[in-house]
C-alpha cells in the first residue's frame with residue numbers, strides 16, 4: 467500500500483478497483499484506520515475506484531508537526547482539507563464520499579465548504595456537532611495520563627452492541643487491536659480537530675445527494691443526530707441499521723449493500 471505525497475503531508479492510502487471506475491473516497495472513525503473498511507472494500511471495488519486513507523496520525527499516516535496549530539485554526543476543516551489534498555494528489559476533481567463518525571464529520575465539512583468536489587455522499591454514524599469542548603478535554607486528559615489503554619474499554623462499549631460483541635469476539639478483538647495500535651499523538655491530533663465542532667448551520671441546504679446511516683443503538687452519535695443531519699440537507703435519505711457505532715462492521719452486509727445501491731443511484 468503506497469504513501470501518497472500531498473501538498474499537506476504524506477498519507478497512507480489503499481486503492482482498489484478499476485482506474486476508470488467512479489472514484490469513492492472512504493474515511494474512517496477516530497482511533498481506527500483504513501483497514502476498518504475491509505468488510506466493504508472488495509465488494510465496492512467491483513463498481514468503484516475505492517480510495518481508502520489513514521487519517522493524520524492514524525494507521526501508517528504520520529502526525530504532521532503543525533497538528534495542534536491546524537486544529538486550533540481550522541478545527542474539523544483540518545481533516546476536510548486533508549481529504550481535498552488527497553483528492554488533488556490523485557487528480558480527482560470530484561468523488562463519491564463515504565465517511566463513518568469522524569469520516570462523516572470531515573464529509574460534512576466538505577459538504578459545507580467544497581460541495582463541488584462531491585458526487586454522492588454517505589454519512590454514517592456521525593453528528594453535525596460534537597458537544598462541549600470540555601468533554602473532549604477530559605478525553606484528551608485521560609489519553610495523556612493513561613494512553614489508548616485508558617480509552618479502549620469506553621470506545622469498544624460505544625462501538626458494538628453487547629449482543630454483537632458476544633457473538634463475534636474475534637471481530638471485536640481485531641478492532642480493539644486496531645484502536646490500541648493508534649498512537650496517543652495521532653488520536654489527539656484528530657480529537658483536537660473535532661473538539662467543539664459545530665457544522666449544524668454550515669451544512670444547511672448542501673446539495674449533493676446524501677445517504678445518512680444511523681445505528682439504532684449508537685449512543686455516541688445517536689439516531690436523532692442522524693435525523694437532524696438528513697433534515698438539514700437538500701437531498702438526503704435516512705437509513706437506520708440495527709447496530710451501535712460501528713455499523714459497517716456490525717451490519718457489514720446491509721451497510722455494503724446500502725452504500726453500493728445508493729452510490730450507483
Ligand SMILES: O=C(O)CC1=CCC(=O)O1
Nearest residue numbers: 495496567568621624686
Ligand atoms: O470515540 C467514539 O467512540 C465516538 C467518535 C467520535 C468521533 C469518532 O470518529 O468516533
